[in-house]
Amino acid sequence: MLKVVGKDGGGEVRSMSDSMTNGDAPPETIGDMGSDEAAPKARRGTGRRLHGAIAHKLGAAIVSGEYRPGDTLSGEVAFSEALDVSRSAYREAVQVLSAKGLVESRPKTGTRVLPRSRWNLLDPDVLAWAFSGEPDIHFVRSLFELRAIVEPAAARLAAERRNKTDLKEMRDALGAMRRHTLATDAGRAADRDFHNAVLAATRNDALVVLTASIGAAVAWTTQFKQRSRALPRNPVPDHVKVYDAIAAGDVEAAGEAMRLLVDLALEDTRSAMEG
Amino acid sequence: MLKVVGKDGGGEVRSMSDSMTNGDAPPETIGDMGSDEAAPKARRGTGRRLHGAIAHKLGAAIVSGEYRPGDTLSGEVAFSEALDVSRSAYREAVQVLSAKGLVESRPKTGTRVLPRSRWNLLDPDVLAWAFSGEPDIHFVRSLFELRAIVEPAAARLAAERRNKTDLKEMRDALGAMRRHTLATDAGRAADRDFHNAVLAATRNDALVVLTASIGAAVAWTTQFKQRSRALPRNPVPDHVKVYDAIAAGDVEAAGEAMRLLVDLALEDTRSAMEG
DNA sequence: TCCTTTATATTACTCCGACATATTAGTTTG
C-alpha cells in the first residue's frame, strides 16, 4: 500500500480559495481498512513513542495525498481499533497533527483534513513526512527558491554583523568539509555547521529557525543527489568564497557568492531528480 | 517535593541574545502553584477546547520566559491536579507543545522545556503566544527583517508570474483598503488579502506559508501601532505602487516598492513600540 | 581506583470504560 495519489496537478495549490471544492466525488470517510486484512500495526520504531508513530503514519499519509483535504477520518473509536491502539494514543496523535495544521477535529463532524493552505509546511516534522515518500518536485522547487531568497540575504547580514567567534566557527566547519567529503555524514554535518554559523552571525532568530527547517529539507534532497550519481563537484571552493566575503565584510560579494552556491545546489538537485 | 532540579545553566543555546532577559534564579521545577491560592482555572474560552486552553496557557508561559529552557515541569499527575484538569487533557496539551518543539517528554526525566533554538518560532500558534504578552522587541525586529527580505523578493516573482486573476484579487483588496481604513478589522483584512494575493501570484507554496506566519505576527504588531497613536499615514498609495509595478511586470520596481512598504511598516511599528 | 554491570525507583506511556458536551439533523409545532 502507500501509493502516491497524484498530488496536486500542479496548479491548484496556491491561494486557498477552492481547496474543498472538488466538484465530483464527495469527500468520503476513510480509515475503514479493518476488514480481514491484517492490521497495519504501525508499531513504534525504537525511541519513538506509539502516538508519535501514529502521527508519523497519518501525517505522511496526508501530505503524500493519500488522504485529501476535505476528507473526514472515520471516528476515533473505529480508527483507533483499526490501528489496534487505544483511543488515547490515537487522540494524542491527532492532537499533534492538529497542532501542525493538518487536520481539525470538531464534535459530531469528526476529524477532517484541512486544505493545504493551512498546513505548516515549514514544520520540520511535516517536511520530514513530505520527504519520507516521493517528494513533490514542485514543492522542492519552492523550497529551493525560498532558500535562494533567504540565504544570500543572510550572507549579506552576516557580512555586516559577524564577529571573530562566528568566523572561527565558519573556518572550523570549512576545515571539516575539506577533511571529509559530502559523501560522508561528517561532511554533510560540516556543511550544515557552516550554514548554521552564517545564520547565527546574522543575529536574527527568525532567520535561524527558518533556515533550520529549509536546511533539514535540503538535507533530504542531498540524499537524492547521492543516490543518482557521485557528487559532481567540489563544493569547498564556493564555500570559501562565501567565507572570504563575509570575513572581509563585503556585503555585496557575500550575497553574490551565496547566491551562486545555492544556485549550484539547486542545479545539482534538479538534474538528479529529473534525470 | 518540588524542589530545584535544574540542569544546564542556560548557556548552550548561544547566539540569539537570550531575549527574555532574567539573569538570575536557577531553573526550577514549576507548576507548583496549587497551595492556598484559588486555582488559576485556565478554563476554556468559548470555542477553544480544554486542552487547547492548557496548551495556550503553558505555551504562552514558556515563550514569555516564565518557564525557561532546561526547566522541568512537575509531573503529569501533580501538574494536571494543579491545573484542575484530567491527565488526558494535560497530556494532549503537552503533545501539542511537544509538536511545536517547545518541550520534550521522556520517562524518568519528566517534561523539560527545550532550548530556544528548537522552538518552531514560525508556527502561527507559537507566534500568537509570543505576542499574547509583551512582545520581545528584538524578536519583532527579526521578524520584520525577515519580512524585508522575503516580501520584496516575492513581489519580484509576482511581477514575473502573475496572471489576470491575481491582479484582480489585488485590485479588489486595494479597493477594500480604500473603503475601510486600517483602523477597522475589515481594513486590516483587506491589507492581508492584498499581501496574500501577491504571495499567491508567486506560485510558491513555501513562500505562501512562510509569509502567512509572518503576516499573522505583523498583524499583532499593528494592534500595538493602533494602541499608541492614530495611524500615521495613508498606506494605500504605497500599496498602489506595488500593484502598478506588478501589473506592469516590472520586476525591479515591484521589489523596490515592496521594500519601501515594509520599511515604512517597520518604522511605524518601531516608533510605536519604543515610544 | 576506575569502569562495567545490575538493581531499583521514578516517570511518562498506554490502555480502558464511563460520562459530559457540542453540533448536526430530523421532528414537531406555531
Added chain:
DNA sequence: CAAACTAATATGTCGGAGTAATATAAAGGA
C-alpha cells in the same frame, strides 16, 4: 412554511490501573 425543539452521534473530558523505559544508585569486577 418557518422556527423552535428533540434526538442522535462523535468528539471531549475524566479517573484509574497497569506497562515500559530510563536515570540514578549500588554492587561487582578489572
